[in-house]
Amino acid sequence: MGTTIQSSSLRQASGNLCELLAALGRAEIRPRIVAEAIELSNCCNSLSTATIALWSSRAHNQAMPTEHDARNARKWDARAETFDQKRFDYFRWMQRKALAYLDIKAGIHFLDLGCGTGQAVRHVAERARGDGVFCGIDISPRMIDIARETKGLPNVQFEVASAEELPFEDGSFGAALCTNSFHHYLLPMRALEEIHRVLRPGGRLCILDITSDSLLGRWLDARLRRKEREHVKFYSTSDYAKMFCAAGLKVVVSKTIWPPLKAHIAEKE
Ligand SMILES: C[S@@+](CC[C@H](N)C(=O)[O-])C[C@H]1O[C@@H](n2cnc3c(N)ncnc32)[C@H](O)[C@@H]1O
Numbered sequence: 001m002g003t004t005i006q007s008s009s010l011r012q013a014s015g016n017l018c019e020l021l022a023a024l025g026r027a028e029i030r031p032r033i034v035a036e037a038i039e040l041s042n043c044c045n046s047l048s049t050a051t052i053a054l055w056s057s058r059a060h061n062q063a064m065p066t067e068h069d070a071r072n073a074r075k076w077d078a079r080a081e082t083f084d085q086k087r088f089d090y091f092r093w094m095q096r097k098a099l100a101y102l103d104i105k106a107g108i109h110f111l112d113l114g115c116g117t118g119q120a121v122r123h124v125a126e127r128a129r130g131d132g133v134f135c136g137i138d139i140s141p142r143m144i145d146i147a148r149e150t151k152g153l154p155n156v157q158f159e160v161a162s163a164e165e166l167p168f169e170d171g172s173f174g175a176a177l178c179t180n181s182f183h184h185y186l187l188p189m190r191a192l193e194e195i196h197r198v199l200r201p202g203g204r205l206c207i208l209d210i211t212s213d214s215l216l217g218r219w220l221d222a223r224l225r226r227k228e229r230e231h232v233k234f235y236s237t238s239d240y241a242k243m244f245c246a247a248g249l250k251v252v253v254s255k256t257i258w259p260p261l262k263a264h265i266a267e268k269e
Pocket of ligand 1: 069072073076077091092095113114115116117137138139140143161162163164178179180181184185186
């Protein structure tokens, strides 16, 4: 009973705070307040439209920090060396599942966000027989160093960059992939707005990540939030739909890969 009362009051407090902050207007929003609002909204299972509006506004403010990105870079730098040395490669398996939702063919302009050691980028480049443009970005310099070690594939490019600030021209890509990385982004709306910007009309995005629709997904989210400061949030299918729409992307479909993993597909109109 006590828990029920507490979580519903938190939900209400979060909604009210977000609405209040959204009403303050874009320019006045301070990063610390936004961080607090994100923290509060994490108490809810589903994002309110006001929270998403607030994140969008924050996205237009200024270049982001951040200690959060630096923490992610340190964590993944430390894991880069052994990232490709697993007997069962769970990450590769998931990337292949996610790529099934993108139209991989010759001439494709492909971007992988949070590309790690670049496996998906190389896989797509091979499938397209080098005909196209194949880019990967990651916040971890060591991951990108390793990605760059593979030589011999034409038109492959890896950059150290944040998904929240993409070093590409508008309309550069026809397909974008993001596997097991989106939950690390402090400013998810900013990342989606950047993806929208760099996609061409008709371009497709596939985000694969643990999704908080189920009790297991929410339990994993709560657990990671306690244990890993690099983790921000696992979103629900309805969160993705709302965020895609707010970023100007059309929702195509969300598909369960292996519960609670889901692929969320959207398109730029
Ligand atoms: C679990 S690994 C997944 C790598 C790859 N996508 C895969 O599925 O094998 C998460 C990756 O996201 C990257 N990452 C975290 N935050 C990021 C950000 N803001 N921008 C770009 N990459 C980020 C990490 O450095 C790490 O390489």
